Amino acid sequence: MQNDFFQKAKNHLNASKPFVLYRKPLETAITGLFQSTDALHVVTDFSKTGFVFAPFDSDGKTILLQVDEKTVTEYIAKEVNSATGIFKSITEDQDQEFHINLVQKGIDAIAQYGLRKVVLSRKIEVKTSKSAFALFKTLLDNYSNAFCYLWYHPKVGLWLGATPEILLRTENRQLKTMSLAGTKKAEGAQAPVWGAKELEEQQMVTDYIASSLKETVSKLTISETESVRAGNLWHLRTSVSGGLSNYNLKEIIAALHPTPAVCGLPKKEAKAFILENENYTREFYTGFLGELNFKEENFRSSNRRNRENQAYRTVKNTTSLYVNLRCMQLKDDKAWVYVGGGITQESDPEKEWEETVAKSNTMLKVVL
Ligand SMILES: C=C(O[C@H]1C=CC=C(C(=O)O)[C@@H]1O)C(=O)O
Numbered sequence: 001m002q003n004d005f006f007q008k009a010k011n012h013l014n015a016s017k018p019f020v021l022y023r024k025p026l027e028t029a030i031t032g033l034f035q036s037t038d039a040l041h042v043v044t045d046f047s048k049t050g051f052v053f054a055p056f057d058s059d060g061k062t063i064l065l066q067v068d069e070k071t072v073t074e075y076i077a078k079e080v081n082s083a084t085g086i087f088k089s090i091t092e093d094q095d096q097e098f099h100i101n102l103v104q105k106g107i108d109a110i111a112q113y114g115l116r117k118v119v120l121s122r123k124i125e126v127k128t129s130k131s132a133f134a135l136f137k138t139l140l141d142n143y144s145n146a147f148c149y150l151w152y153h154p155k156v157g158l159w160l161g162a163t164p165e166i167l168l169r170t171e172n173r174q175l176k177t178m179s180l181a182g183t184k185k186a187e188g189a190q191a192p193v194w195g196a197k198e199l200e201e202q203q204m205v206t207d208y209i210a211s212s213l214k215e216t217v218s219k220l221t222i223s224e225t226e227s228v229r230a231g232n233l234w235h236l237r238t239s240v241s242g243g244l245s246n247y248n249l250k251e252i253i254a255a256l257h258p259t260p261a262v263c264g265l266p267k268k269e270a271k272a273f274i275l276e277n278e279n280y281t282r283e284f285y286t287g288f289l290g291e292l293n294f295k296e297e298n299f300r301s302s303n304r305r306n307r308e309n310q311a312y313r314t315v316k317n318t319t320s321l322y323v324n325l326r327c328m329q330l331k332d333d334k335a336w337v338y339v340g341g342g343i344t345q346e347s348d349p350e351k352e353w354e355e356t357v358a359k360s361n362t363m364l365k366v367v368l
Pocket residue numbers: 119121165180181182183235260261262325326338339340341342343359
């Protein structure tokens with residue numbers, strides 16, 4: 001079964017037809033969605049059904065993969081060696097100098113122009129001889145609590161990732177989202193002791209999400225903040241949930257994306273700073289991806305006295321979108337790995353550089 005699943009995807013890739021393979025966090029089922037033509041469908045109002053792939057810059061095109069065929073199979077993850085190395089790219093020395101200067105510029109802009117936080121990132125180019133499918137399986141084996149995917153469209157490109165961050169999940173009129181920010185390298189199994197910089201940086205994301213959803217969400221619930229592990233890193237996470245008074249996905253997405261976990265605060269100024277000062281275009285890194293308006297069927301049986309067993313079928317409308325972090329783009333024998341981090345007044349440029357090195361390990365350890 002699993003061979004057929006991957007063979008079908010390989011055939012699609014060879015025929016230059018769009019598809020996506022993915023596994024949700026802590027699940028064993030992998031899903032393949034296949035589009036039968038190479039048409040480029042663009043999302044305008046988020047009312048259609050399909051798999052969305054959206055860029056960081058919301059002025060860019062959000063792609064919709066139309067589901068002409070769907071297959072699901074079980075994937076038994078292989079045991080992996082959890083050792084991590086330090087992988088150096090060819091241009092690391094120039095990259096380091098540029099990134100440290102960029103972070104310093106960000107800190108200066110925070111002091112001078114009323115920015116509170118800006119997320120600054122870079123792109124690392126490495127050579128790889130591994131196939132997209134081999135890389136995807138290694139992601140599945142290594143990152144069981146991430147959303148792992150392999151996405152392809154002949155007119156856009158080939159992307160892979162293992163992201164720890166949900167943008168949003170809706171089930172009918174229930175909404176769940178999260179604020180994920182703050183990073184520390186894992187040393188042993190113990191959660192780290194967080195510093196004021198990380199706590200403040202993550203709190204800004206929580207406050208922003210809560211205030212952005214104020215109008216559209218009733219009974220907003222904000223959880224305690226907890227430490228969560230993603231590969232060799234720890235992050236701070238707060239869950240946010242509530243009921244949607246008005247189900248308008250386009251509005252909700254516009255209110256959330258891009259959150260200060262990937263852009264900054266105030267949003268408009270931080271985005272302008274990023275577009276002007278990063279020396280590359282993020283494309284789909286720090287965008288979002290996932291299932292849009294899927295129908296989930298549930299069967300419940302009722303065993304009431306004096307009645308035959310009856311099965312009730314309920315259909316839920318669900319959307320599950322993830323932020324495109326810990327990801328890479330593949331082209332020929334090259335992989336571009338994308339990494340960034342949140343800069344605040346308290347940031348130390350050297351440490352921010354090291355944080356991006358640690359984050360890049362998530363992808364580089366599977367590529368090299
Ligand atoms: C922008 C990235 O991470 C975000 C998500 C978690 C922690 C982050 C941080 O500590 O800066 C970032 O906000 C990235 O991994 O490329």
